[in-house]
Amino acid sequence: MQLLSCQRGLLLASVIAGTSIDVIGADVDQKKCEAINQGINPIPEEAGLDELVRRHGGKCLLAIPRYEDAREVKDFIVIVPLFIDENCNPDYSILESAFRNLGKILKPGDLVVLETTVPPGNTDGRIRDWLEEESGLKLGQFYLAHSPERIMTGLSISRLREFPKIVGGADEESGRRALQLYSRFIPHIQLVSSARVAEFVKVIEGCYRDVNVALANELYKIAEELGIDFYEAREKANHQYCSIHLPSTGVGGHCIPVYPWFLVKEMERRERFEETRLLRTARELNDEMILYWVEKIILECLKIDKPFKDVKICLKGMTYREGVKGLYHSRNLALARMLRKKGLSVFVCDELLADNEIEYLGLKAKKPEDADIIFDCFSLRFGREEACAIKIGPSELSSQPLMKSC
Amino acid sequence: MQLLSCQRGLLLASVIAGTSIDVIGADVDQKKCEAINQGINPIPEEAGLDELVRRHGGKCLLAIPRYEDAREVKDFIVIVPLFIDENCNPDYSILESAFRNLGKILKPGDLVVLETTVPPGNTDGRIRDWLEEESGLKLGQFYLAHSPERIMTGLSISRLREFPKIVGGADEESGRRALQLYSRFIPHIQLVSSARVAEFVKVIEGCYRDVNVALANELYKIAEELGIDFYEAREKANHQYCSIHLPSTGVGGHCIPVYPWFLVKEMERRERFEETRLLRTARELNDEMILYWVEKIILECLKIDKPFKDVKICLKGMTYREGVKGLYHSRNLALARMLRKKGLSVFVCDELLADNEIEYLGLKAKKPEDADIIFDCFSLRFGREEACAIKIGPSELSSQPLMKSC
Numbered sequence: 023m024q025l026l027s028c029q030r031g032l033l034l035a036s037v038i039a040g041t042s043i044d045v046i047g048a049d050v051d052q053k054k055c056e057a058i059n060q061g062i063n064p065i066p067e068e069a070g071l072d073e074l075v076r077r078h079g080g081k082c083l084l085a086i087p088r089y090e091d092a093r094e095v096k097d098f099i100v101i102v103p104l105f106i107d108e109n110c111n112p113d114y115s116i117l118e119s120a121f122r123n124l125g126k127i128l129k130p131g132d133l134v135v136l137e138t139t140v141p142p143g144n145t146d147g148r149i150r151d152w153l154e155e156e157s158g159l160k161l162g163q164f165y166l167a168h169s170p171e172r173i174m175t176g177l178s179i180s181r182l183r184e185f186p187k188i189v190g191g192a193d194e195e196s197g198r199r200a201l202q203l204y205s206r207f208i209p210h211i212q213l214v215s216s217a218r219v220a221e222f223v224k225v226i227e228g229c230y231r232d233v234n235v236a237l238a239n240e241l242y243k244i245a246e247e248l249g250i251d252f253y254e255a256r257e258k259a260n261h262q263y264c265s266i267h268l269p270s271t272g273v274g275g276h277c278i279p280v281y282p283w284f285l286v287k288e289m290e291r292r293e294r295f296e297e298t299r300l301l302r303t304a305r306e307l308n309d310e311m312i313l314y315w316v317e318k319i320i321l322e323c324l325k326i327d328k329p330f331k332d333v334k335i336c337l338k339g340m341t342y343r344e345g346v347k348g349l350y351h352s353r354n355l356a357l358a359r360m361l362r363k364k365g366l367s368v369f370v371c372d373e374l375l376a377d378n379e380i381e382y383l384g385l386k387a388k389k390p391e392d393a394d395i396i397f398d399c400f401s402l403r404f405g406r407e408e409a410c411a412i413k414i415g416p417s418e419l420s421s422q423p424l425m426k427s428c
Numbered sequence: 429m430q431l432l433s434c435q436r437g438l439l440l441a442s443v444i445a446g447t448s449i450d451v452i453g454a455d456v457d458q459k460k461c462e463a464i465n466q467g468i469n470p471i472p473e474e475a476g477l478d479e480l481v482r483r484h485g486g487k488c489l490l491a492i493p494r495y496e497d498a499r500e501v502k503d504f505i506v507i508v509p510l511f512i513d514e515n516c517n518p519d520y521s522i523l524e525s526a527f528r529n530l531g532k533i534l535k536p537g538d539l540v541v542l543e544t545t546v547p548p549g550n551t552d553g554r555i556r557d558w559l560e561e562e563s564g565l566k567l568g569q570f571y572l573a574h575s576p577e578r579i580m581t582g583l584s585i586s587r588l589r590e591f592p593k594i595v596g597g598a599d600e601e602s603g604r605r606a607l608q609l610y611s612r613f614i615p616h617i618q619l620v621s622s623a624r625v626a627e628f629v630k631v632i633e634g635c636y637r638d639v640n641v642a643l644a645n646e647l648y649k650i651a652e653e654l655g656i657d658f659y660e661a662r663e664k665a666n667h668q669y670c671s672i673h674l675p676s677t678g679v680g681g682h683c684i685p686v687y688p689w690f691l692v693k694e695m696e697r698r699e700r701f702e703e704t705r706l707l708r709t710a711r712e713l714n715d716e717m718i719l720y721w722v723e724k725i726i727l728e729c730l731k732i733d734k735p736f737k738d739v740k741i742c743l744k745g746m747t748y749r750e751g752v753k754g755l756y757h758s759r760n761l762a763l764a765r766m767l768r769k770k771g772l773s774v775f776v777c778d779e780l781l782a783d784n785e786i787e788y789l790g791l792k793a794k795k796p797e798d799a800d801i802i803f804d805c806f807s808l809r810f811g812r813e814e815a816c817a818i819k820i821g822p823s824e825l826s827s828q829p830l831m832k833s834c
Binding site (some may be wrong): 222240 | 549591592618620625628633636639643648650651653654660661662664665667669683691694695703707710711715
C-alpha cells in the first residue's frame with residue numbers, strides 16, 4: 023500500500039501500521055521521511071501518533087520520498103492537498119501531478135482511493151481520466167474509489183479508530199474492493215452508492231458547519247445590539263434539536279472555508295447562480311466578521327485616555343484555530359493586518375508562534391502585559407492592562423462541538 | 429391561577445391540573461369552555477390531553493369565557509397568539525388587548541408570566557407598560573416574567589413534562605417568583621438572567637431551525653443538479669457534530685417562519701440592515717422553495733403524453749406540517765394556488781381536510797387515483813397513476829428531528 027501524502031497521510035499510515043499491515047508512505051520531504059523511518063514523529067501535537075511512529079517507523083511503516091519506489095504496491099491511498107485560487111476555484115495542479123505520477127506505475131488490478139476532499143464528480147471525472155491517460159488502463163482494469171477524511175487536527179488517531187468512515191466507488195467493483203481494504207484497519211467503514219455521493223457527504227458536512235458558524239456570528243451580533251448575553255442564551259437554547267454554534271472572528275483552515283466554494287463554483291458553471299445563495303451568504307458573512315471586530319476594537323480604543331494612534335492593542339491568538347499551528351485563511355491574522363493597515367498600534371501574541379514567526383508575518387510580537395487593550399481572538403473577550411493576569415476564555419469553549427474536519 | 433389562553437393554554441392548564449393545582453382557563457370561545465367543563469377535550473390530536481380534560485375538566489380545571497371572573501387569582505399565565513402583518517412586522521393588537529384587560533384586574537403582589545414567543549425586549553417593554561398603565565401599579569408592586577413555550581403540536585403534554593423549560597424575570601424578584609411557581613408543575617425549569625434572555629432563547633431556536641431547513645433545501649437542489657441522492661448523502665453526513673435537516677416545500681406554521689422576522693425587523697428599526705442577512709436569506713429561500721417545486725412539477729408534466737393543460741396534477745398534503753391540521757403560512761397551499769394560477773389542472777387531497785374544506789380554500793378535491801401525476805408535498809416524492817397504491821413517503825421522515833416548536 024502506498025500513501026501519497028501530506029501530513030495527514032502519516033496519520034492514516036500509522037493507524038494502518040498499528041494493525042500490523044505493511045504500509046509505505048510517500049512524501050516529497052526527504053528529511054521528514056528519514057525522521058519517520060527513525061521512529062521520530064514530525065507531528066507531535068497529534069495525540070497517540072508519537073507512540074505509533076516510534077513503534078512502527080522504519081519497520082512496517084516505511085517512508086519514501088519517491089513514489090516510483092513503490093511499484094510493487096497494489097493498493098494506493100492518495101491524500102494530497104487541494105487549494106482554491108484567488109477566485110475561489112479549485113486549483114487541481116497538486117492533485118493532477120500526484121495522479122499522473124501514480125498513473126505511470128499503475129498496474130492491472132490495482133486499487134486507488136482518494137481521501138482528499140474534492141468537489142463532487144472529480145473521482146469519477148478528471149481523476150479517473152488522469153489515471154487512464156497515464157496508465158493506458160481503463161477503469162475495470164484498475165479500481166478507483168473515494169473515502170473522505172473525517173479527522174480532526176489533534177485528535178486524528180482516535181477519530182480514525184472511532185468515527186464512522188465512508189467509501190464510494192467509481193464503479194460497483196471499486197466500491198466493493200475499497201470497502202474490503204478499509205475494513206482491515208478502519209473499524210466503522212460504510213459503503214455508499216458512488217464516489218460522487220462520498221464526495222458530496224464530506225463537502226456538505228463542511229457546509230453545515232460554515233452556515234452554522236455564520237448563524238452563530240449573526241445571532242451574536244444581534245444579541246450584542248439588543249444587550250443580551252449571547253453565551254447565556256446559547257447555552258439555554260441548545261438541546262437535542264438545536265445546536266447553535268459558537269461565534270468567532272470567522273472560519274479559517276484548509277477545509278470549512280473552502281468546501282462551500284466547491285459547490286458554489288460548480289453551480290455557477292452550470293448557470294445556477296441563485297441556488298447557492300445561502301452558502302455564499304454564510305461564506306461572506308464569516309469572512310466579513312473581521313470588519314465587525316475591527317469596529318468593536320476601535321470602540322474599545324475610545325475608552326482609553328490616549329491619542330488614538332498610541333493605544334497599544336494586543337491580539338491574542340493568530341492561528342486559524344486555538345491549539346493548531348496553522349495560518350491558512352486565518353481570520354485572526356487578517357484582523358491583525360487590517361488593524362495595522364488602518365494605522366493602529368497593533369501587536370500580537372500566540373503561544374504556538376515564536377516572535378520571529380510573528381515578525382515573518384509582517385506583525386509585531388509583544389507580551390500582552392504591554393497592551394492597553396487585549397483582544398482574545400479565540401474567546402472574543404476583551405481584557406485590559408490590569409486584567410492581563412486573568413486567564414481569558416470562557417469554559418464554554420471546551421463544550422464546542424469540535425468536528426472541524428481539519 | 430388564570431390562563432388567558434389560545435388552544436395551547438389548555439395544554440399547560442391541563443398539566444397544571446394534573447398536579448392537583450386548581451387552575452382557571454380563560455378563552456373567549458364560550459362553547460369550548462362549556463365542553464372543557466364537561467370533561468370534553470377540544471384538541472383530540474394531542475396525546476394524553478383527553479384523559480387530563482376528562483379527569484379534571486369542571487373540577488380543578490375550570491374554563492371561563494370572561495377573565496374578569498378570575499379576580500381572586502394571584503398568578504396569571506398568558507398565552508395568546510402574536511401574528512405578523514403583511515410587512516412581517518409583529519401585530520401586537522391581541523397581546524395588547526389581553527394585557528390591558530389583565531391590567532384592569534391586577535392586584536399588588538400578583539405575578540404575570542407571558543408564554544407567547546415575542547421579539548426580545550417586549551416583556552420588560554410594552555407589556556410592562558400596558559400592565560402599569562391599566563393597573564396603576566409599578567413593577568415591584570406586581571411581578572412580571574417570560575417563560576417561552578417549548579411544546580410541539582401533538583406531543584405537547586409529554587414535552588411539558590419532560591423538556592427543559594426556562595423562565596426569566598423583568599426584575600430579579602419576578603424571576604425568583606416565576607421560578608417558584610413553575611417548579612410546582614414543571615419538572616425541568618431553569619431561571620435565566622432576564623425576561624429578555626428568555627425571549628431571545630426561544631426566538632433563536634426558531635432561527636436555527638429555519639436556517640437549517642433552508643440549508644437542507646439548498647443542498648437538496650444542488651444534489652439534484654449534480655445527480656446525487658440527497659437522502660443517502662444526508663444519512664451518512666449526519667452524526668453527533670452534523671445535523672443536516674430535511675428538505676421541504678418551505679416552512680409553515682405560526683412559529684418558525686415568523687420568529688426570524690422578529691429579529692430582522694427589530695434590527696432594521698435600529699438601522700442595522702446588514703446584520704440579519706443570513707436570517708433574511710434563509711427566510712426568502714424557504715418561502716421561494718415553491719418556485720422550485722413548480723418547475724419540478726412542470727418538468728414531470730412534460731413526460732405525460734397529453735396536452736399540458738389536461739395533465740391532472742394531484743398534490744397530496746395541504747397542511748403546513750404532516751399530521752397537523754393547520755394552514756397558517758402553509759407552503760403546500762401556496763404551491764397549489766401557484767400551480768392553479770398558472771392554469772394547470774391541479775387538485776389536492778389531504779387526509780386531515782374534508783372535501784368542502786379544500787373547496788373553501790378555492791381548490792378542487794379529488795382522489796389521487798384520478799391523477800396523471802401525484803406530488804407528495806411532505807415526502808417530496810412524485811408518483812404516477814399506476815403508483816397510486818404505493819405508499820409514498822420514505823421512512824426517513826420519521827427520523828426527522830421533530831422539534832418544530834408548534
